[in-house]
Amino acid sequence: MFTRRQTLGLIGAAAASTILPQVRTASAAQTTLRIGWQKFGVLALARRTGALEKRLEAKGVSVEWNEFTSGPPLLEAVGADALDFGVTGDVPPLFAQAAGGNLLYVGAYRGPAAFHGLLVHKDSPIQTIEDLKGKKLAYKRGSSAHNFALKVLAKAGLSLSDITEVDLPPPDAGAAFKNGAIDAWAIWDPFFAVAEADPQTRVVATSEGLLDNWGYFLGNGTFTAAHPEIIADVIDELAKVGAAAQADLDGTVKTLSEITGVPADITRVTLTRSQADLGKVSLFPDQALTYQQALADDFYKLGVVPKQLNVSDIVWRPKAS
Known part of the structure; x- marks a missing residue:
């Protein structure tokens, strides 16, 4: 069985980033996109390649990366205006919305069936x-x-x-x-x-056959309203990063293994599970809304979240250009 030290190796110095006050607050003139990331998936690959920096450079936008071990503290930071964008699983946004966090669903992806x-x-x-x-x-x-x-x-x-x-x-x-x-x-x-x-x-x-394993990209509400074109560019670029990664699984296995510290053979398992496809990144679709609302209703009935949530209240719908 792996040791605590080996487990911590998956996330490196991530624990330090889960303390909300350590994340820099936004300046009045926002020129930096502050991203919260975890060591898996398309966002981790984008950080390694610098894809978002290259995409946003022409707009005069720099990128700052903050690492987290899980979704709840990451979304706490997004909702408290300490981050502008982040990735998480299906449950953390429910708690963030129930707590009145200033955040919006801006994109989605589908994880493997047995995630x-x-x-x-x-x-x-x-x-x-x-x-x-x-x-x-x-x-x-x-x-x-x-x-x-x-x-x-x-x-x-x-x-x-x-x-x-x-x-x-x-x-x-x-x-x-x-x-x-x-x-x-x-x-x-x-x-x-x-x-x-x-x-x-x-x-x-x-989880295969039990749930759909939706994951979400969330943006800070204030930042998204002020910079919708940046958020749209980020989602579009992440879809491209994902498609390229899916087309070169051997290279992706090597890269993700280096990022996470997880051996390549085990990393390959995560990327080849049923329904795994890194290119399944998009703006928030109606299918995800239906799933997420049903989840919110279930968690309210079970008493897990303290209030009835209307998920569509915090779904970003970008205006057509």
Whole structure:
């Protein structure tokens, strides 16, 4: 099983970036696009290639990158006007909207079908989802793994009251899983793929067939209103980066492996899962809105978010040029 140090290696110095006050606040004359990123996917590739810097240079816009370990603190920064743009899974925007954050859905992408996994130790007595009853299940509350965990439990007729919920970010969850402090772990790639490759780990379930694994790009509301052309350029460029990466998987495996520190063979697993396609980047589509509203309704009914949300209230619809 991987060590805490190895798990932290996936995110490098990311933990330092999750503290909101450390993110520089915007100046009155905004000429810098402040991006929050995580070590996976198209945004990580764009950072490595400098694609956004090249695209925006002609507009006199520079790019500042801030790294995060998960979506909740990233969107806290976007919603608090400390970042202008970021990427996250499906659940963090619900909590950000419920908290009144100043942010908008500006784009979307589709992740692999098995982007999430439910893990136990090889010799665990947990053989089926039903066996989770009474056990300690860890995931980062407010992350996409939160949604995955709820869907897994519901599939077996269980709810949060049937398990002991343990709220841990990936590095801490990885350490707790290794030392046996938790019974099961719901997690996303590349953490999922790293753990899955360990012979002492067993996969009980994946997200394939349970959820659609939408991911989202969100913009700060004030920045997006003031600079819609920049946001449109960013989404368009990310789609190009994704398409190019998908067309050269060997090169993409090598690059992402260097970015994340995850071995190339494991990185290839994350990029070749069913329905994986880095080029599936677009402005926020109606299909994503339907999915996200249903998720918001479910989380309200379950008491996970404190209020009924109308997702369309914070969807950016750019004017036709």
